């Protein structure tokens with residue numbers, strides 16, 4: 550049994566939901582798993598974990614600044630452990646942008662940091678127009694119109710492939 554920390558950065562909660570699913574998978578495999586926002590993870594004794602996973606969503610082209618800061622602060626520790634990173638974004642709904650080697654946000658982010666995660670994944674996120682503020686709804690609909698995505702302002706669509714999430718959870722469990 551190993552101890553796994555899944556630390557996340559989530560604005561609307563979807564990345565947190567993905568992390569909760571990963572915890573279910575890991576716990577079913579008999580691992581002790583903690584899921585917490587990145588900020589709260591800072592208060593833990595990170596040395597106590599065998600594997601640390603970081604998950605973060607994209608908003609207007611970027612992960613939240615706390616993600617790179619956490620990585621920078623704890624890079625040496627992360628490198629001593631099993632470690633993984635995943636990103637969540639809407640562009641990943643497109644098959645040609647859905648893999649670590651092809652998702653533009655992940656490619657760019659990895660160029661900006663020097664940490665090389667042992668495991669990488671990209672998940673398509675969730676669209677929830679009714680819950681967005683006016684300006685956000687306007688902007689996302691504009692982006693969707695330009696990329697042939699759904700523009701119905703009532704649309705709530707979960708693009709996440711949950712079987713892919715489960716498979717990633719199992720890969721986490723088999724990390725050395």
Ligand SMILES: Cc1cc2nc3c(=O)[nH]c(=O)nc-3n(C[C@H](O)[C@H](O)[C@H](O)COP(=O)(O)O)c2cc1C
Pocket residue numbers: 558559560561562563564565606607608609610611637638639640641673674675676677681685689
């Ligand atoms: C205001 C806003 C801006 C977003 N910007 C982008 C973006 O630039 N590129 C993208 O692929 N997805 C973008 N998304 C989609 C989110 O990444 C997606 O909804 C994800 O599921 C959000 O995860 P979270 O709830 O954990 O924050 C945006 C969503 C919102 C609400």
